[in-house]
Every structure is written in structure tokens, then in C-alpha cells.
Amino acid sequence: MFNQTTYIEIRGATGGDEAKLWGQDLLRMYSRFATKKNWKQSQIDDLTLKITGPAVFDELKNESGVHRVQRVPTTEKRGRIHTSTATVVVLPEVAETDVKINPSDLEWQFTTAGGHGGQNVNKVSTAVRLRHVPSGIVVQAREERFQEQNRIIALALLRTKLFEKQEEEKLKTIAGYRSVIGSGKRSEKIRTYNYPQNRITDHRLKKSWGNLESIVDGSLEKVVEFTKLLYI
Numbered sequence: 001m002f003n004q005t006t007y008i009e010i011r012g013a014t015g016g017d018e019a020k021l022w023g024q025d026l027l028r029m030y031s032r033f034a035t036k037k038n039w040k041q042s043q044i045d046d047l048t049l050k051i052t053g054p055a056v057f058d059e060l061k062n063e064s065g066v067h068r069v070q071r072v073p074t075t076e077k078r079g080r081i082h083t084s085t086a087t088v089v090v091l092p093e094v095a096e097t098d099v100k101i102n103p104s105d106l107e108w109q110f111t112t113a114g115g116h117g118g119q120n121v122n123k124v125s126t127a128v129r130l131r132h133v134p135s136g137i138v139v140q141a142r143e144e145r146f147q148e149q150n151r152i153i154a155l156a157l158l159r160t161k162l163f164e165k166q167e168e169e170k171l172k173t174i175a176g177y178r179s180v181i182g183s184g185k186r187s188e189k190i191r192t193y194n195y196p197q198n199r200i201t202d203h204r205l206k207k208s209w210g211n212l213e214s215i216v217d218g219s220l221e222k223v224v225e226f227t228k229l230l231y232i
Contacts, residue, residue: 006057007094007160010047012087018073021086023047023153025216026067030060032218044153045140057092062227064090065190072195077144081196085189093156096165101159107131112146130154204230 008030010023030049034041039053051060068085071118110125119188127142128150132213139161143151190200193212200215200223201208209215 003052004057005050005052006060007044007089007091007093007157008051008060008063008099009050009089009091010086011089014086015073016084018082019086021073022067022084023086023167024226025069026088027216029216029220030063033220036218036221042143044157048157050157057090059224060090061092062230063190063224065090065188067191068189069193069195070195071193076137087163088192091164094160096159099159099162099166101132101155101162105133108151126150128154130158131168132158132162135162135165137165150204202227 008027010027024046026042027047027049030051031041031043034049034051034053034056037059039056041049041050041051044050057083066085066087068083070081070083073082079128089128107130109129109131111127112125113130124144126147126149127140129138129140130151131138137158139157141150141157144150144153188204190204191200191209192203193216194201195212198210198212199208202223205221207227209223211219
């Protein structure tokens with residue numbers, strides 16, 4: 001079984017501060033699941049994970065979509081249940097030969113990364129912000145200690161997003177075309193995490209699981225295995 005490199009990105013969180021917390025919870029869920037699977041991982045920025053391991057994309061591709069949470073936020077003083085959403089996007093890393101990038105179309109910015117990592121990270125401009133001018137796509141990478149490593153990561157992530165954009169354009173023009181990026185629409189609500197009822201429901205399969213806290217803590221095995229039934 002060949003290793004695959006996959007990016008998991010949290011986008012479009014709606015619902016204020018609670019939505020941002022929910023996005024962070026989702027990213028942590030996938031990170032802990034990756035740890036359980038002994039996959040190699042790194043957090044590229046606040047809302048993006050890079051994961052490498054056997055069949056990673058095949059395992060996680062059906063996680064793409066809108067994830068809704070219903071719970072009482074820690075900041076809620078009246079005990080009211082809030083509903084928030086965040087969109088999970090799962091993207092496979094693509095080869096240089098699949099997406100050609102003109103270097104003159106790129107704008108690079110370099111800043112100090114801050115946080116942990118020692119003096120090199122905090123005093124030298126190791127963090128990378130890369131903008132693809134024609135598409136307006138912006139990516140960032142700051143987790144590695146050296147700028148060149150973050151440049152490589154940012155360029156790979158940009159290539160992946162440009163590939164995603166190309167695939168979405170094909171979907172608009174070719175009837176019945178299914179993107180290799182993942183099945184289902186990104187705007188589709190795929191799952192609800194109902195904390196008061198301790199239940200997770202996958203709306204595509206009309207299947208529910210209990211023990212919500214354990215699943216959000218990274219025990220995704222049974223959920224991921226069941227979603228493999230999708231789009232067979």
C-alpha cells in the first residue's frame with residue numbers, strides 16, 4: 001500500500017467565536033486520528049493539516065463537507081444550545097507535472113513565525129505567505145524551522161489548491177463528471193455532532209453513533225470505515 005500525502009483544511013466556519021472553536025476541535029480530531037493511525041503529520045497553519053501515510057486520502061476523502069455542531073458553548077451563561085458549522089476540505093497532494101505554475105505569477109512574503117521553535121523561528125523570517133496572482137489563491141506555511149522548507153510546503157499546497165480549482169471548473173462544464181478530489185459537494189451538510197444527545201449523525205448514510213466525546217477525541221475508526229460505503 002503506497003503512502004499518500006493529504007491536506008485537511010477547515011474553511012468557512014460560521015457562528016462567531018464558537019464556530020472558530022469548533023473548527024479547531026475538528027482539526028484536533030483529525031490530528032488525533034492520524035496519531036492513532038501512526039501517520040506522519042504537521043500543522044501548516046492554524047487551520048490546515050498535512051498528513052502522510054498509507055491510503056490517507058482514500059481513508060479521509062469522504063470527510064469533505066459541512067460539519068455542524070449543536071452544543072452549549074463554554075461562554076454561554078444561560079445554557080442555551082448554539083448551532084455552528086465549519087467546512088472540512090480534504091485534498092490530495094498533486095505532482096508538479098499535474099499543475100504547471102509560472103514563477104512570475106507568484107508573490108512571496110516572509111515573516112517571523114513566532115511561537116515555539118527556538119530563536120531561529122522567532123527572529124528569522126521563516127514563515128511563508130504565497131499568493132498566486134491570476135487566481136488570487138493565498139497559502140501560508142510556518143511550522144518548519146527553516147524558510148526553504150516552508151517555501152516547499154507552501155508551493156505544494158498552492159499546487160494542490162490550483163488542481164482543486166481546475167477540477168471544480170471541470171465539474172461546471174462536464175455533465176456527470178466526478179472530481180477525483182472527493183465525492184459530494186463542499187456545501188453539503190454531511191454530519192451533525194449533537195452534544196446534548198451524545199450523538200453523531202452522518203446525513204449521507206442516515207447513520208448515527210453514540211459516544212460523541214470519544215469520536216471527537218480522535219476515535220474516528222468506525223465512522224471512517226462506514227463512510228467508505230459512499231459512492232461505491
